[in-house]
Amino acid sequence: MSDTASEVQTHTIRLELVDEPGELLRALEPISEAGGNLMSIYHERGNVTPRGHIPVEVDVSCAPDRFDRIVDSLREGGVNVIQAGSERYDEELVVLLVGHLVDTDLSDTLQQVEACANASLTDLSLSAPRGNDDSSSARVRLKTKSGTTDEVLSTLREIADGKDLHVIEPLTEGTQ
Amino acid sequence: MTGARLAVLGVGAVGRSVVELADEYGHTVTAVADSSSAAIDPDGIDTEAVLDRKADEGVVGDADPDAALDADYDVLVEATPTTLGDAEPGFSHVAHALNRDKHAVLANKGPVAERYGDLRELEADSDGRIRFEATVGGAIPICSTIDDFGPDHITAARGVLNGTANFILSRMAAEGLDYDHVLAEAQDLGVAEADPTFDVEGIDAALKFVILSNVLADGDEEYTLDDATVEGITDIPGTALELAAEDGRTIRLIGEATPDGVSVGPRLVPDDGPLSVTGTLNIVQLETTHAGRLNISGRGAGGPETATAVLSDVSRLTE
Numbered sequence: 106m107s108d109t110a111s112e113v114q115t116h117t118i119r120l121e122l123v124d125e126p127g128e129l130l131r132a133l134e135p136i137s138e139a140g141g142n143l144m145s146i147y148h149e150r151g152n153v154t155p156r157g158h159i160p161v162e163v164d165v166s167c168a169p170d171r172f173d174r175i176v177d178s179l180r181e182g183g184v185n186v187i188q189a190g191s192e193r194y195d196e197e198l199v200v201l202l203v204g205h206l207v208d209t210d211l212s213d214t215l216q217q218v219e220a221c222a223n224a225s226l227t228d229l230s231l232s233a234p235r236g237n238d239d240s241s242s243a244r245v246r247l248k249t250k251s252g253t254t255d256e257v258l259s260t261l262r263e264i265a266d267g268k269d270l271h272v273i274e275p276l277t278e279g280t281q
Numbered sequence: 282m283t284g285a286r287l288a289v290l291g292v293g294a295v296g297r298s299v300v301e302l303a304d305e306y307g308h309t310v311t312a313v314a315d316s317s318s319a320a321i322d323p324d325g326i327d328t329e330a331v332l333d334r335k336a337d338e339g340v341v342g343d344a345d346p347d348a349a350l351d352a353d354y355d356v357l358v359e360a361t362p363t364t365l366g367d368a369e370p371g372f373s374h375v376a377h378a379l380n381r382d383k384h385a386v387l388a389n390k391g392p393v394a395e396r397y398g399d400l401r402e403l404e405a406d407s408d409g410r411i412r413f414e415a416t417v418g419g420a421i422p423i424c425s426t427i428d429d430f431g432p433d434h435i436t437a438a439r440g441v442l443n444g445t446a447n448f449i450l451s452r453m454a455a456e457g458l459d460y461d462h463v464l465a466e467a468q469d470l471g472v473a474e475a476d477p478t479f480d481v482e483g484i485d486a487a488l489k490f491v492i493l494s495n496v497l498a499d500g501d502e503e504y505t506l507d508d509a510t511v512e513g514i515t516d517i518p519g520t521a522l523e524l525a526a527e528d529g530r531t532i533r534l535i536g537e538a539t540p541d542g543v544s545v546g547p548r549l550v551p552d553d554g555p556l557s558v559t560g561t562l563n564i565v566q567l568e569t570t571h572a573g574r575l576n577i578s579g580r581g582a583g584g585p586e587t588a589t590a591v592l593s594d595v596s597r598l599t600e
Binding site for chain 1: 439516517518520521523524525527528530532535546547548549550556
């Protein structure tokens with residue numbers, strides 16, 4: 106596999122930024138300086154990590170050796186790099202959450218999922234009944250890194266357990 | 282051997298159908314017992330008269346129920362209600378037959394799910410053998426398919442093995458109704474029992490997947506209901522099925538028997554996939570080592586359907 110070492114790959118970097126003007130631009134500079142090609146930025150404004158920072162996800166395409174340099178220079182510049190790797194968020198996971206979703210702070214639930222798991226929320230559909238007594242349902246679509254589905258599901262289960270919510274999981278094995 | 286002599290214990294839907302259909306399969310019923318009475322005739326009981334008496338008077342005959350255990354028979358059919366824990370009295374009935382070097386065919390899930398090792402031990406010391414196709418998926422030949430492939434060549438089983446829960450989920454999805462409405466409808470139709478706990482809490486399905494795990498482990502490991510992770514369908518609101526449907530999916534009560542263990546719970550499955558059978562149908566998928574995936578579906582419950590599996594087992598044991 107020696108010929109793949111210099112191959113250009115897409116890498117995902119997960120950062121945490123302080124919510125101050127100019128922070129995002131400052132974080133992105135080392136990427137272009139080191140020769141990385143910025144593919145996408147997912148700036149989750151309005152979402153806050155448990156530490157009060159804003160999560161940002163950046164896809165960069167470059168050769169592996171340059172990628173290491175990018176991560177190093179980000180860290181040298183004081184940017185908090187949560188995760189860096191060549192894995193892409195390329196698997197989709199759809200689950201249903203059932204229970205008192207609104208009462209238990211749905212957005213907090215989803216933030217916890219994103220913060221703890223190797224997952225990024227791509228779609229949410231909520232169906233709440235008229236009364237307050239009945240439980241409501243949400244369909245949550247997550248992008249996960251390949252091979253981490255079981256891990257994400259078990260994190261999800263823990264978070265749901267803590268809030269007395271019910272997770273209806275997909276059958277993860279193979280193609281149905 | 283042409284035709285076997287059967288002692289049938291239990292005269293519920295399955296036991297009754299076994300008695301009714303035995304003749305068609307070339308077998309003779311020499312004893313029948315319910316919980317309070319027995320009818321015994323070494324030359325074959327008058328099945329019609331016995332079942333009429335059961336319907337009219339609530340008893341099958343004048344003999345003591347235990348007398349059926351000592352009657353002349355080649356195969357004991359254990360079709361009394363499933364009990365958990367020590368699985369009595371079903372377990373003792375089967376033990377009695379094996380101790381007499383007679384075969385036993387079970388429709389009662391209790392002994393196979395809760396005391397599989399004990400059963401196999403008794404069988405090893407006996408000239409009699411046990412079969413229990415009817416305990417898993419009614420008329421669907423699941424255990425015999427695993428037998429044919431050999432447990433070593435099946436890596437996992439999964440599917441829908443409870444018709445009541447499946448009926449409720451598919452009606453909820455089709456009609457946009459809530460659980461309580463559909464359960465009441467299912468009870469009116471006779472699809473759900475007055476006390477549906479076993480079915481809707483996933484226990485019945487779990488027992489079946491525990492049995493499959495025991496068969497697949499082939500003595501290397503023993504499972505009971507306590508080893509299974511079980512979740513039912515009573516907490517699923519209609520809105521969950523609506524959200525699933527918008528995304529081309531639906532919810533089914535899916536059981537899994539894998540090397541990691543036994544689990545039963547509601548799962549999201551593709552709406553048009555093989556696992557989303559509707560109504561009271563059952564389906565099992567078997568993962569094979571060299572032949573991909575097998576899907577076997579059919580009627581997983583009902584008197585004549587389950588009796589068919591019992592009588593096939595009888596034929597296998599006595600051919």
